[in-house]
Amino acid sequence: MILKLVVASHAVLATKAPDPAPSAPPGMDAIAADFLAWGKWILLVAGVLGFMICAGMMIIGRRNRSQTAVDGAAGVPWVFAGLALTSLAAGIAGVVL
Template sequence: MQLMHIAAEVVALAPMPADPPATNWDAPAAPPPGMETVFPQWVGWAKYAAIGAGIVGLIACGIMMMIGRRNRSHLAAEGAGGLLWTVAGLSIVSLASGVVPAIIAG
């Protein structure tokens, strides 16, 4: 017990640094050197491709629903189900550029 008391007093008397070095862990996002114009272009290409795929997906769902109208109700149901997933995917693609920075900044 006595030894613990002495150890606590020695630690309390030890010199401590005045202030730890300041580190900014909440710095804003910054592109690496040389990527200022390249990365937004890549994002634009990906968004363009995703929107094109969404258009093709909606057309495919419509064709499946039209073909499946007579005696192929399963195909029509697959087309209607695919319609939901296509619209959900398009929604995520169109919201991505606004939602991700809001989450990171928030």
């Protein structure tokens, strides 16, 4: 009995189920494109501000505040990583789906 269930489940799993391409619901194409464009713009502004804040901390921390300069320099890789993840988001989501 159990062997029949295992064989049957293996046969079901071995067959390839149809995998349709993603498509937007009717009327949602423009709304989704606008939403993604706004998100990309907001993240671009946040990235530029992040680099400017890190640079400002490094400038301010130059004299007698070395920890501030170190914190500013340590923030640069985080801003870069956030922007890199933003640029890779569509590709990563496409691979997962």
